[in-house]
Amino acid sequence: MPFSDDPSATPFEQVPKAVIGRLSLYLRELQYMLKRGEKTTSSTHLGRLLGFSDTQVRKDLAYFGQFGYPGIGYRCEELMNAIKTIFGTHQRWPVALVGIGNLGRALLRYKGFSQQGFEIVSAFDIREELAGTTINEISIYHVDFLQKIISKQQIKLGIIAVPSNAAQFAADQLVEAGVLGVLNFAPVTVALPPHIHTVGVDLAIELEQLAFSVQHLQTPEAETGG
Amino acid sequence: MPFSDDPSATPFEQVPKAVIGRLSLYLRELQYMLKRGEKTTSSTHLGRLLGFSDTQVRKDLAYFGQFGYPGIGYRCEELMNAIKTIFGTHQRWPVALVGIGNLGRALLRYKGFSQQGFEIVSAFDIREELAGTTINEISIYHVDFLQKIISKQQIKLGIIAVPSNAAQFAADQLVEAGVLGVLNFAPVTVALPPHIHTVGVDLAIELEQLAFSVQHLQTPEAETGG
DNA sequence: TAGATTGTTAATCGATTAACAATC
DNA sequence: TAGATTGTTAATCGATTAACAATC
Incomplete structure (x- = not known):
């Protein structure tokens, strides 16, 4: 075995x-x-x-x-x-989400995370009117409470789905709260301490890669699968 | 120069x-x-x-x-x-979207595409009740009309945002309509002819990569940025 | 047994880095 | 000029592939 x-x-x-x-x-x-x-x-x-x-x-x-x-x-x-x-996903990973725009809302409702062992357990936005509401049974808090809630829940992974100009602030908040890995959907590079891991997903960049291939490459070998 | x-x-x-x-x-x-x-x-x-x-x-x-x-x-x-x-993005690329669920809707409203030279010009879903409606001024059609509309508009890039079990069908339809590059958000591998380019974005997989790094890696060098 | 398939070594291939002459 | 910075070559490093003995 x-x-x-x-x-x-x-x-x-x-x-x-x-x-x-x-x-x-x-x-x-x-x-x-x-x-x-x-x-x-x-x-x-x-x-x-x-x-x-x-x-x-x-x-x-x-x-x-x-x-x-x-x-x-x-x-x-x-x-x-x-x-x-x-991957460590035989156990559940609690995840925090910052930014409840179009993309954030879609992520809150996305089924695929829990199937792979991830669960968004709390979400944050700067807009006062969203605080206290829930989406898909996940509570939304004002970003002022981010640090307290995330450190208390010992969340280690955070997702950023805020506008570009707020991404660095969101990342800083997450890191101060003890998050060690950041999945960043804002199309901007965030500067973080060396011990923090980041994965950036830029939706437009994915299309750019495809546009290049379609134009210039004849036979695609196995392309990015994840 | x-x-x-x-x-x-x-x-x-x-x-x-x-x-x-x-x-x-x-x-x-x-x-x-x-x-x-x-x-x-x-x-x-x-x-x-x-x-x-x-x-x-x-x-x-x-x-x-x-x-x-x-x-x-x-x-x-x-x-x-x-x-x-x-990249060929000094000119505009029309793009088609298949699947108007949570993610599809977010993509229709996403500003980042047009900033990089991409524009979703038509969207498709299998649900009759969505046909004829618009989101962000983009018309939604029944998937039965996909081939006719996409080939007429000469669209070369398609985005798949349907459930996993419909992804292969959506991909096949796009390819038959003349699409050459597919951006696939369904967490499944689609089989396509060799001349078709594919990029897969699996949101859960991105978190998995992060989980691995956070657990096992000490100092992250530059990680995926796009 | 014959056929299928693994894990691993060595060889090949590809990508990154260091170094530096050329240029502004 | 001195300082900054490029483009490019050669050296290094890392990843993939081919081959094959071992195993079921």
Whole structure:
């Protein structure tokens, strides 16, 4: 019964960043396989679904230990659980959201987060009239209470969905409240202390990448999947 | 007056994919600089804002030609225009949206697209009751009319914001209508012909990446910025 | 057994960085 | 001029791929 504290596992810092991105995709596929009642899969099968080579799938997983059975492949449920453990999403992560505009509202109602082990537990906006209301049973507070509430709830992940000119302020508030990871949907770079992790998602940039490819590239290999 | 058809430029197919991602970030920063009235910048300055080295900024730009002035740096407006030309966003791209749920509605109201040269010109949903309505002045049609409308409007980029189980159908429809690039927000991998470009944005996966970093990584280097 | 498939090593390929002459 | 900064080459570093013994 191999696992992520396998002696053959590579220290996490030495795992290429791209591997972590693909790991999420493997997890997603495994979850669909399980829904369809599939018990086992293989590196070839998983790779074909996602546009990667079988070698790459095996190598990626090998960074974390030995999960497969020669001659058989991988047991879907076992591998899914192993990957969830690597991400820490076998347990629930409470998340805070700042900014209840169009995008913020959509995020509050998005089903996909809870399916992957994340739950937005509190939301904040600067507009007084939103304070005290709820969306999808999630309470909205005035941003003045952000620090107190987030530090009390020991929330470690925050989502920024405010206008660009408020993004740095929102990020600073989150960090002061003890958040360690920030998912930033504002199309602006925020400057944060070195120990804080940031992922930026700029919706227009995603289209830009696509526009470049469509114009200039002939055959797309596997493009960004997450 | 250097430009992207510079003789020193590398063929687009040989440009590393990661470079294109960073190019979008350079463009975004340049636009903010211009708003602030800054006339010139340098590879060091641009790099520091984004967490890249000056060498990397210069090397990235060098794939496309010579845009800088030794001893001076880069003229913001000139470089911005050059990058826009590379992306093709000096002209407007019409875009189609499929799926008017929470996320679709947010995308219809999102200001960021038009700022970067994209415009959602038509939207589609399977629910009869939405057909004929508009959001943000964008007409919503029944998905039965998707092919006719998109091919007539010669739309080349499509956005998928439907539930996972409808994503493959939506993608197929878009491709049949002549779309060449698909931005997919459904948390599922869609299978498409080899000449079609896809970018997948899975909101939960972004949080997963963050969760991994927060748990296992000490000092984040520059993380995904777009 | 034969066929399938793993985990791992070594070889290849690609991307980043350091260094520096050329330029303003 | 001296200081700043580019574009580019060569060296380094990192990631992917091919090959294959081991296993079921």
